[in-house]
Every structure is written in C-alpha cells, then in structure tokens.
Amino acid sequence: MPSRLALTCHNRSLTFQCCGDEHQMTQSQDAKFPKQRIALSITVNGTRHELEAAPTATLLDVIRDELKLTGTKKGCDMGGCGACTVLVAGRRIASCLALAASFGDADITTIEGIGTADRLHPLQDAFIRHDALQCGYCTPGQILSAIAVLAEGARSIEEIREGMSGNLCRCGAHANIVAAIAEVAGL
Amino acid sequence: MSSASFNYVRATELTDALSQGKRPGAAYLAGGTDLLQLWKASLTAPQDVIDISRLPLADITRAGDRLVIGAMARLSDVAAHPEVKAGHPLICDAILASASGQVRNLATAGGNLLQRTRCPYFSDAGLACNKRDPGSGCGARDGENRHAVLFGGSSGCVATHASDLAVALAALDAEIAISSASGERQLALSDLYPLPGETTAPDSSLRPGEMITAIRIVGAERFAPHSTYLKIRDRASFEFAVVSVAAALRIEDGVIAEARLAAGGVASLPWRLGRSEAALIGRAPTEQAFAAAGELAIEGARPLEGNAFKIPLLRNAVIRALQTAGDQS
Known part of the structure; x- marks a missing residue:
C-alpha cells in the first residue's frame, strides 16, 4: 500500500x-x-x-x-x-x-x-486504501473527475466505469480506482 | 504546441459577433474543444478568436412539437434536459456516446456539428490532404484507410465526419438556423455537409463569417418510444465511431409505419439509408424485416483497401439497432 x-x-x-x-x-x-x-x-x-x-x-x-x-x-x-x-x-x-x-x-x-494531509477528502482516503495509484500523476484528475461522477449520479459500477472513461491511468490502476469510487458511492 | 498567437475578443451580442466574425482570419470559439486542439497542433492559426460562448444562444426550448436547441448549449446540458430526454432520447444516446464527461461539459451543440474530421491525413501537416490544403491530394485513398468512407468518397477525399450528434439529428430531419452579418438562413442538416470534390473537400457549406445559432427538430417525438443510437468503436468509451447507426421507428398496431435510419463513420456526412427505411414500411418488426434492411444498407458501398470490414459491420449494426429500437415500448 x-x-x-x-x-x-x-x-x-x-x-x-x-x-x-x-x-x-x-x-x-x-x-x-x-x-x-x-x-x-x-x-x-x-x-x-x-x-x-x-x-x-x-x-x-x-x-x-x-x-x-x-x-x-x-x-x-x-x-x-x-x-x-x-x-x-x-x-x-x-x-x-x-x-x-x-x-x-x-x-x-x-x-x-478538496482536502488536506490531515483531513483527506473521502475519495483521497479511499484511493490510498484501495491502492488506486502507482506513479500518482493522473490521480488529481481522477479524484476531481470522480467527485463530479458521483455528483452526476453514478450509482453502479458500470456507470462509474463509463463516467471515468475520460481519465486515463498509464500505470493501469483502473480496477482499483473504480473500487475506491464505488466504496465512496456506497456500492 | 502551436506558438502562433491570436487576438481574443469576447462577443456579448450576436450582431457584434457576426461583424467581428466576417473579418479574414477570424474564428469563432464556442466550447473550444475542437478549435484549441487544432490550434495546438498547428492545423489552424486564426488571427482573431471571437469568443461566442456567452451569447444568449444556449436555451433549449420546446413549443408544441418543435424542439429548439441553442447552438451554445453544452452537450452535457442538452443530454440532461428533461424535454430532450423524454421526447428525443435518440439525441441523448448520441451525445452520451460522444467524448468524455469533461469534454461534454465544454463542447457545444453547434460546435459539435462543425468539428473537423479525425482522418489521420488531415491531422498530420506533413501528409497530403485536400481538406487541410486544397490541391495537395488525398493520402488516405491509397494509404492507411481503415477509417475511411464507404459512401460518397471522391478521388480527392475519403474522410468521414466525426459527429455522433449529427447522425442522430440527420435521422430526425433536423434543421439548422444560420446567421451572418448579411442575414439569416435555414438549412436541412443534410445540406450542411457537402460531398468532397476532386481537389477540395470543405467540411461544411457554411460561408465565411456564418454561425450556427440553433438546431430545430419538428415532430420527432413520435419516434421516442422506438429509437436508439448504436456506436461501434475500437474501445468501449471515449472513442470515435468506426460505424454508428441511428435508428428510429414508429410502430402502429404491430406494423412499422415510419422508419428513419442514418449511419455514421461511413461518409463525409451522416448517411441516410433511404432504401432500408422504405423497405421497412408496412412490415412487422421481425428479424426477417431487419435483415432485409441490413442488406439494403450496404448496397452501393465502395470499400478501399483497408476498410472493407466496415461493410458487414454496417449491415450488422443496422440489424442490431433495429432490434433494439423495435424491442422498446
């Protein structure tokens, strides 16, 4: 982790x-x-x-x-x-x-x-716990996009995957990114 | 990254924008998602960028059986609008299959219709392209042409149009309202996109300084219960169409009373499949009827070396889109 x-x-x-x-x-x-x-x-x-x-x-x-x-x-x-x-x-x-x-x-x-080192945004916290990054370069964009995807009403894994398709992770952490967002969404 | 600079002008009134936009070297900027990519790639170098994004042309209204989409409406707002969702789900389907959430929040309906082709020969300034550089030839015709057209190509251009929204609007017989400093005119969407010539291949029939101000769709709600947009692409999301099909049916007492079919990714404009439409009228929405429509859809297709796979793909996409549209209620 x-x-x-x-x-x-x-x-x-x-x-x-x-x-x-x-x-x-x-x-x-x-x-x-x-x-x-x-x-x-x-x-x-x-x-x-x-x-x-x-x-x-x-x-x-x-x-x-x-x-x-x-x-x-x-x-x-x-x-x-x-x-x-x-x-x-x-x-x-x-x-x-x-x-x-x-x-x-x-x-x-x-x-x-959206958060500080002492008070992380729930998505920042979930990304860390789900190992949703390797190099971290795409992570700020992933998290801002995820905040919007949840606000737009994504309520299923499929909707999260589709909603996040504009954020690429060259380290290939997509599966864990989806898992982190799903946890915050309560799925 | 382009190093060319430009002057920025924000227009607050339409008349002001139109008088600025008629100057040589001026380019309108609405959402900017296409213009900025082209500018960064040095494929366009406007002297003056006229920002029209704040003109009061973003409203989406329905009056009677007429839906009017302001040209500056952002794609995400069009797709989320209650009147569009309820009465014109085909438009929502096509928009939500386009680009990404970040881009749909910027891109406008009018700008989407005027986006440039994604033909790789257009995008590379070192290659021959009559669209980018009239008279230079077409590198795609005898080159890498997996992406190229099946219908309406010429010796001078085989580039496809990239818009999903245009395919849905073509199926719904949309009209475009156009303004310029010298007046207004209306155009059927199908007349917005010319077929390519031998040495020139303009993307649209708009004249210099003209601006799309609105999209009008009349009487299309009757197709809402039986319509779908099927987009086949190389990855499942955030990708342009290899082939797409907009299908809209009106089914009465178990019989197809009206049919609309348009294909994307196969021509320089949304390609209406008139023979398929005609063959469906009066028939029950059965597998046999859909299969016949699929066969008619590919009549007259003229493949190049690399894109013959699009012929069965188009036939099968038509059949599957009709199955989906026919199954709805």
Missing part, C-alpha cells in the same frame, strides 16, 4: 519534471500581437485572484504557472487523458481545452481545494 507520503513524493517529482520547455512555447509572444493581455478575476479554491494572462493561455496554464497550483497536471494537453480535470462551478472540465480568457470570472476547484 502506498503511504500518503509516497503519494506526495510522487507528485512533487512529477511536478518538477512537467515544468519543461513545452510551456515556454505557449508563453512566447508572436510579434504581431505583442501587447494583448487578458484581465482575469478567477476564484480558485475559495480565493479570488486578479491577474493577467496571454490570450492563448489555457486555464491549465494559468492554474499551474501563474497561480503555482501544480497539483493539476498537464498530460496530453489535448483533452484526451483527464490529468488536467478541474471543477468549474462544480462541473468537471478538461482545463487544457479551456481558454483562460473564456473563464475569466470562473469559480474553480482544484485538487488543492
């Missing part, structure tokens, strides 16, 4: 690796549009942030690189893996496919906003 500490270590390691060159390209400014900055007034985990972003920045870019909330992960950056899942007004979205400018007044929940 991975400990809570192991989960944290995995996350830190991968967070470090993830801040690579790719994002620098997003930030580069085309000479044709050197000036435009978009004013944002977003609320993340209950805290309001006034900031500016490039017109091309995704919500994921802003959460990770401006607000430094690196629990939300960049996986495929194409909406296919679910690692970037956050809640906007309680609804799950792929934050890599959301232009920050479009969500400039959004109320956002990330993994940092």
